[in-house]
Amino acid sequence: KSARGGDPGGDSHAGGANEGRDDVLRVEGLTKIYPDGTLAVDDIDFSIRRGDFCVIIGPSGCGKSTTLHSLVGKIAPTEGAVVLDDEDITGTPTYQRDIGLVFQDFQLFPHLSVEENITYGLERTNVPVDVVDERLENVLEMMQLHELRGRSPKALSAGQKQRVALARSLVLEPKLLLLDEPLGDMDYKLQKRMERELLRIHRELDTTFVYVTHDQTQAMRLADQIVVMNGGKVEHSGPVDEVYDRPRTAFTAAFVGDSN
Ligand code: ADP
Numbered sequence: 001k002s003a004r005g006g007d008p009g010g011d012s013h014a015g016g017a018n019e020g021r022d023d024v025l026r027v028e029g030l031t032k033i034y035p036d037g038t039l040a041v042d043d044i045d046f047s048i049r050r051g052d053f054c055v056i057i058g059p060s061g062c063g064k065s066t067t068l069h070s071l072v073g074k075i076a077p078t079e080g081a082v083v084l085d086d087e088d089i090t091g092t093p094t095y096q097r098d099i100g101l102v103f104q105d106f107q108l109f110p111h112l113s114v115e116e117n118i119t120y121g122l123e124r125t126n127v128p129v130d131v132v133d134e135r136l137e138n139v140l141e142m143m144q145l146h147e148l149r150g151r152s153p154k155a156l157s158a159g160q161k162q163r164v165a166l167a168r169s170l171v172l173e174p175k176l177l178l179l180d181e182p183l184g185d186m187d188y189k190l191q192k193r194m195e196r197e198l199l200r201i202h203r204e205l206d207t208t209f210v211y212v213t214h215d216q217t218q219a220m221r222l223a224d225q226i227v228v229m230n231g232g233k234v235e236h237s238g239p240v241d242e243v244y245d246r247p248r249t250a251f252t253a254a255f256v257g258d259s260n
């Protein structure tokens with residue numbers, strides 16, 4: 001598959017720009033102005049390579065969540081396009097996008113069991129029943145949720161809820177999984193454990209992750225690719241080594257240099 005649009009050439013060489021890359025997602029000129037006039041995202045461009053663990057970092061209020069919610073279709077951008085596998089999905093409804101989102105506060109259905117939370121979305125697609133069962137067993141296994149499958153989410157710890165939220169998204173086998181500060185409310189030890197689990201799941205699955213955090217040490221531990229945002233703009237987008245070793249802007253240098 002060759003690059004489309006603005007990327008000329010097709011030779012791939014490590015460390016080069018974007019030539020020859022297999023990108024799953026492109027964001028083109030994305031802008032969001034909220035009804036009250038707030039310019040939250042200001043004409044940003046970036047691409048995400050298929051299979052990467054991509055981390056979007058930047059200080060609070062810089063537009064990370066607005067960007068993620070635009071990718072998944074929870075927010076309609078004011079301008080610009082979201083392109084998934086060369087298809088413009090800017091106007092596509094969320095449920096048809098093949099993109100999963102895990103919220104910071106999980107948003108599980110309190111009146112449904114763990115198992116029902118996981119299969120809820122899947123049962124509303126036309127995936128056959130036996131495939132639903134197979135996928136359910138797979139994610140229960142992967143997220144070590146077998147023993148909790150009949151429980152109510154109200155009876156779960158934060159880490160357990162997180163695993164259910166992940167299972168609920170993963171069972172739909174999205175092309176892209178978006179995670180908005182998913183470890184934000186956890187203590188440090190649990191965060192570290194969840195990071196290891198996320199890395200393991202990412203390795204095991206054929207999915208691209210887009211992970212939002214304001215914590216640059218977390219970004220360092222998780223990312224293949226980093227997108228640095230500030231004040232609604234993208235300051236730098238590139239492989240993790242490049243962003244840390246050759247930051248393109250003073251802001252990026254200061255922000256990532258802050259990590260220890
Ligand atoms: P981040 O996730 O990086 O903290 P957000 O995308 O949540 O940033 O917010 C970006 C900017 O947009 C902030 O100034 C925030 O106050 C503003 N904002 C977010 N949501 C809304 C909204 N619904 N209406 C108006 N302004 C908003």
Ligand code: MG
Pocket residue numbers: 064065066
């Ligand atoms: Mg946010």
